[in-house]
Each structure stands twice: as C-alpha cells, then as structure tokens.
Amino acid sequence: MLKIYISSIKVFLKTLKKKLFSNLFNTIITLLIILFISVACFNTFEWLISQANWKVVISNLPLYAFGSYPPNEQWRPATWIISLLLLSIFTLCGPEWKWLRKNLLIIWVGTIPLGLYLLYGGFGLSPIMSRHWGGLTLTILLTVCSSLLSLPFGIVLALCRQSSLPLIQKLSSIYIDAMRAIPLIAVLFFGQLLIPLFLPVGIEIDRVWRAIFAFTLFVSAYIAEDIRGGLQSIPNTQIEAANSLGLNQYQIIQFILIPQALRIALPALTNQSIGLFQNTSLMAILGLVELLGVGRSILANPEFIGQYIEVYVWLACVYWMVCTIMAILARHLEQRMTINQANF
Amino acid sequence: MNINQRIFLQFGICIIIFGLIGILINNLTINLVRTGLGFNFSWLFKPASFALAEHPLPYTSSDSYVWALFIGWLNSLKVIFSSLILATFLGTLIGFARTGKNSLLGLISAGYITIIRQTPLLLQLMFWYFVGFLGLKDNMFIQIKNIFNISNQGIEFSGLTFSSEFLALLLGLSIFTSAYIAEVIRGGILSVSRGQWEAFRSLGLSERQGLIRIVIPQALPAIIPGLTSQYLNLAKNSTLAIAVGYSDIYAINDTIINQTGRSIECFIILLVSFLILNLLITNTMEIINRLILKSRKYS
Numbered sequence: 001m002l003k004i005y006i007s008s009i010k011v012f013l014k015t016l017k018k019k020l021f022s023n024l025f026n027t028i029i030t031l032l033i034i035l036f037i038s039v040a041c042f043n044t045f046e047w048l049i050s051q052a053n054w055k056v057v058i059s060n061l062p063l064y065a066f067g068s069y070p071p072n073e074q075w076r077p078a079t080w081i082i083s084l085l086l087l088s089i090f091t092l093c094g095p096e097w098k099w100l101r102k103n104l105l106i107i108w109v110g111t112i113p114l115g116l117y118l119l120y121g122g123f124g125l126s127p128i129m130s131r132h133w134g135g136l137t138l139t140i141l142l143t144v145c146s147s148l149l150s151l152p153f154g155i156v157l158a159l160c161r162q163s164s165l166p167l168i169q170k171l172s173s174i175y176i177d178a179m180r181a182i183p184l185i186a187v188l189f190f191g192q193l194l195i196p197l198f199l200p201v202g203i204e205i206d207r208v209w210r211a212i213f214a215f216t217l218f219v220s221a222y223i224a225e226d227i228r229g230g231l232q233s234i235p236n237t238q239i240e241a242a243n244s245l246g247l248n249q250y251q252i253i254q255f256i257l258i259p260q261a262l263r264i265a266l267p268a269l270t271n272q273s274i275g276l277f278q279n280t281s282l283m284a285i286l287g288l289v290e291l292l293g294v295g296r297s298i299l300a301n302p303e304f305i306g307q308y309i310e311v312y313v314w315l316a317c318v319y320w321m322v323c324t325i326m327a328i329l330a331r332h333l334e335q336r337m338t339i340n341q342a343n344f
Numbered sequence: 345m346n347i348n349q350r351i352f353l354q355f356g357i358c359i360i361i362f363g364l365i366g367i368l369i370n371n372l373t374i375n376l377v378r379t380g381l382g383f384n385f386s387w388l389f390k391p392a393s394f395a396l397a398e399h400p401l402p403y404t405s406s407d408s409y410v411w412a413l414f415i416g417w418l419n420s421l422k423v424i425f426s427s428l429i430l431a432t433f434l435g436t437l438i439g440f441a442r443t444g445k446n447s448l449l450g451l452i453s454a455g456y457i458t459i460i461r462q463t464p465l466l467l468q469l470m471f472w473y474f475v476g477f478l479g480l481k482d483n484m485f486i487q488i489k490n491i492f493n494i495s496n497q498g499i500e501f502s503g504l505t506f507s508s509e510f511l512a513l514l515l516g517l518s519i520f521t522s523a524y525i526a527e528v529i530r531g532g533i534l535s536v537s538r539g540q541w542e543a544f545r546s547l548g549l550s551e552r553q554g555l556i557r558i559v560i561p562q563a564l565p566a567i568i569p570g571l572t573s574q575y576l577n578l579a580k581n582s583t584l585a586i587a588v589g590y591s592d593i594y595a596i597n598d599t600i601i602n603q604t605g606r607s608i609e610c611f612i613i614l615l616v617s618f619l620i621l622n623l624l625i626t627n628t629m630e631i632i633n634r635l636i637l638k639s640r641k642y643s
Contacts, residue, residue: 019447026446033448167354171361178615181622183580185594186614193607197375198368278464285466285587292467299474308474316463316471323462 056304057314063298064318067134067289073126076118077137084111084140088329112144130208134289136318138208142280142290146215147273153216154223155258161224162231172224179221185282187218192286211283219276226268230261263337270330274323281319291315372608385609388413394599396591398507409600416596417617423513423592424582424621428575430518435525442526443533453526460523466584468520473512473588509590513582521578528574532567533559564636572629579621593617 020030057064066077091104119141121127133141160172179187191214192207199205205213234257242252262269284293295311298304304311376382392412395405399415400422441453460468477498498508506514536559544554583594591599597610 019445022445029446030448033452037452165350165354168357171358178619181576182615182618183583183594185583185586186611186618189598190611193601194611197608198371200371201374201378278462281464281466282584285584292464292470308471312467312471312475315467319464319467320459320462327462 052310053307054310056298056307056310060294060298063135064291064294064314065135066137067294068132069134069137070128070132073121073128076121076125077133080111080115080118081137081140083114087111088325091329092332109148112148115141115144130206133208135294136291136322138288138290139277139280140322142208142212142215142283142288143273143277145212146219147276149212149216150220150223151269153220155227155262157220157224158227158231158261159253159257161228176221176224179218180225184218184279185285188214188282188286190214191217207288211286211288215276215280219272222272223269226265226272227261229268230263230265231257233264234260266334266337267330270326270333274326274330277323277326278319291318376608379605381605383608387604387606387609392600394603396596397589398510398591412596412600413593413613413617416591416593419590420582420585420592420594420617420621423510423517423585423590424579427514427517427521427582428578430514431521431525431574431578432571434518434522436529438522438526439529439533442530457523457526460520465516465520465581466587469512469516469584469587472516473509476515477508477512507590509585509588512588513585513590516588517578517581520581521574524574524577525571528567528570529563531570532563535566536562561640565633565640568629568633568636572626572633575625575629576622579625580618 021027062071062074065081066074069077087107091108094100117123118125119128119133119137120130157172157176160168161176163169163172188211191210195205195210195213238256238260239252242256247255280290281292283290284296287293289297292315295315299308299311373383388410389408391406392409393405394412396403396412396415398419400418401415403411403415438453438456441449442457444450497505498511499506540558540562541554544558549557582592585592586595586598589595594614597614601607601610
C-alpha cells in the first residue's frame, strides 16, 4: 500500500518537473508566478479581512436583490428567484424520471408567467408598478424574457435568410447585418427614447417592456446568425430524404431542419444568453435600476461614498456566480442533447 | 410552390412590412409635429455651446455641432485603435500562455480569461475608472522628475497627457477584449494538427522557430476571421465610454439630444457613423486576410 503511494508521488513529481521546471526559462517563469500568486493572495486576504468595510454590502442586501420593491411584498420576487434556483439544482441533480424530464422544459418556460404574476400582482396580490422593480430580480427578468422572445424571432429570421424567395431573403439579411453593425447601447437607446415617438398618441409601453423589446430586436439578429450556421451544416441528404418521404415544406422545416439546427447551434445560443445577462447591465446607463444600477445608486448615497471597491467586487461576484450557474446548466443541456442523439 | 404563389407571397409580405413602416413613420411625423421639432438637419451648423474635455483638434464651445460630432468621431477612433493594438498584444500573449507548456501559466491565463469573460464590461470599465484612476491621490502617485506622472488626472509622459477617462476606457476595453482574443488565438493554434508540431520537432527546429515558421502561419487563416469579429465587438463596445465620461461619438450624440431634443436625427447620425466604422474595420481586415493568403501561396 505504502509502495503504491510513494510511486504515485514519484510520478506526480516527475510530471511536475516536466511541466514546470523543464528548463531554466520555464523554472524562472514558474517561480515568478508562484511569487506573484502568493503576494496577490496575501494582499487580497489582508484586504478582505482587515481593510474592506462590508457594511455597504450587508446592510443593502435586499436592495441588491429586489431594488425598491415595497419591503412587505419582497417575498414575491424572493419566491421567484428561489424557485428558479431550486429548479436549476433540481435539473442538475434531480431524479431521472422520464415523464418529469420530458416536462422540464415546460416547467422552465412556466417560470416566466409565474415571475411576471408575482412581480405585477393582481388576482389576490396587491398590484405593483414596474418602476418599483429592480436589482437582481429585474436583471434576471430582462434576461429571461428577452432570450425567450428572441428565440422564435431569430429562428424566423434565419429561415427567411435561407429562403429561396429573393425579396424575403434580402430584407432579412439587411435587418440582420444592420443590427449586427450597431452597438447594443444604440438599440437600447432607441428602445427607451425613440419607441415612444413611433407609437400613436396616447399609447404607452412601460420602460421595462421597452427594454425587453430592444434586447429582443438586438439579440434575435445574433441568434439568427447562429441558427443559420446550424441550418447550413445540415447535409442536403436530410432534405432529400424528407422529400422522398413525402413531407411538405412546412413539415420539413418543423420536424427536420429546426430540431437539428437548434441542436447544432445550442452552444452558441447558450453563450448568447450568458452575454445577454451581462449586457443587461447597460440599462444602468439608461435609467433602469437593475443590479449595476443599484450599485450606482448605493455609491451615490453619502453614507457609502467612496466605497467603490467593495461594491464592485461584490457585484462582480454576483454576476460571476449567475453566469457560472447558467454555464453549468448549458453544459448539462448539451450533454443531454448528445445522449438523445445517441439513442436514435 | 409554383411561380405565381411565390410572387404573391413575396408581395404580400412586402406590403405588410412597408405598411407597418408607413404606419410607424406616420406616427413619428404626427409626434414630431406635435412636439414642434420637425425633422431637419439645419441645426447641425449652429454653435454647440458645450465644452469637451478631450479634443485632438482645436475645439471651442462656439464651434458648430458638426465639428463637435467630428471631434467625437476622432475620439472614438483614437480609443478604438489604441485599445485594438493593446488588446491584440495582450490577447496574443495570454493565448500563447494558455497553450504553452508551463501548466501553471496555463492555469493562470485560464483563470484570467474566465474572470474577465464572466463579468460585464460596464462593471469592469467603472472599476478601472473609479477605483483604478480616481482612487489615486491628487498627484505624485508616481513621479519621476516631471517626465512620467500618474495621478487621478491621468498620465503625463514628457509633454503628452492622457486623461484618466481615456486611460480607464483603454485599459478596460483592452483587457476585456484580450480575454476573447486569447481564446481566438488558442483556437487557431489548436487548429494546427499535432503532426505539424511533431514534424518540425523531428526536423530539428527549436520550439520558437517552429512556432514562428510552422505553426503561426498555418494558424493565421483560422485566427483572422475570429479576430475581425472581436475588433468589431471592440468598436461597438467603445460606446460604453459614456459610463466613464469620455466624449466619444455616442456620448456627444447623447449630449446633443439632451440639449436640442433632436433624437431621430442624432440616432441616424450615430447609425451612419457606425456603419462607416464597421466598413473600415472589415475592409482593413479583408485586405490583411488577402495579404496573408497571398504570402502563403508564394512562399
């Protein structure tokens, strides 16, 4: 037993030597890195424990999570966020019941109406206007709603761009290329300031929905390009096979093209939604109090003035955590998709 | 579908789309008349009457709006091209570190890439600006005989001054983009098959020679398209300058809208300037791509 132990240590040391200390240059780099890491770690720990003043984070936790949502109603967004969290944990490590796994997608989509109901109120809950929404709740709401809305729109755009009808193909390529050429902040600006000008007098859409609409316009162009990549990588024999089975054009699109294109484009699509989550922070410049906006408003409070590092480090941690959860879920989805493919 | 159906379908969809656009434009004109603004560009030649902290060409607040917009365009170009160079440099370094032999170095660069990619750019920009530069003391943080001076006013280097807004934007954009460029570079290097590495080693070339002579020329065609899209992203992301108060094209448009209320006209100007910028970058990269392909063919 001891012998095996020692020999495995020997192997480990050998690979370590080969990987880190193979020649003089490598050894110097390794030593420098070790020095750098230890100094950085030491300084960070010292700062975390003795210098940082975490009061700015701890005393404002509800603000980061829910913005200016009325305090005695904050259980509503809290319920929503916790249910999303539980659902992701359940998706990752829940039991492998077939009927449940099949309906998981429906449950995920169902969280959006649930969230909107909980946030808006009505039907027994006291109604709350969208200008009170904020914090992480608003960030997640923006992400979820816009990515779900932009998926069908993106699919339609991608199909139009691949269409054999020249006029439709031209129009959708113009839309996609133009959208991809302009910066997101310009589109969001359009959503906040220009959409009211395009609406008839008397009709108003509230700010949150205008933001979701602008995000949808922007992201769907990117999604369309990803799905087009997926469509192009489907071999032509698939369409020929479907034709010889006697499927009509709509059936081919519905049962042959879209499922395969979505599966191929899945990694790109999940990257888009992670990017979208990060980009919702741009709304802080345009006047919505989402997660970064809350950070800005807290820093403007004279009580917490100058505590930039604490707030930014905390916000970076929150963004990083949610992004990581999304990435893990995405990888899980990809793995399930490949398993499905193997079953065929 | 037969030919008649196709034509009918296309015309139908076109009529619907143009009808919708017509309704929207009709609403727009009604709204513009109602607010009394109208739609014209003659205001462009009136004096702008706002000051700009940063102007590569002479500018005073009595100059026209056109000149202010042009200055903004130059400011945008300045920050885009300088961070493009810095980001490429940093990204290449990190990309090579990530693929290199030293696994500790690879680990560190992987950590760098994930941390940078998993936090929003806007947050990073604000961090660099408010913590990195405004957090410095008034002056004399580092001061070497008036030649090199870092303070919360920016960096002064033998007569050349860079404002802290510019530097924060430059640093934030370059670091953010470098993480993406590193991934592009890594993908390019990994796309060169292992056989090529083994071949140049067995020919007796050193690692460095092999990397420069064999691997990089083959990796470049895979790298250039990814690099182009990262450059375009960088150009688009540079509009976040408004968060740190750097007067780029978007920030100046925003100021003008706040001042005059001409949002439609300014939006059109913004779109056109970005289309020009995009064309500029894609065409330059296209030329570079063609040069690389050519050099491969005749070598």
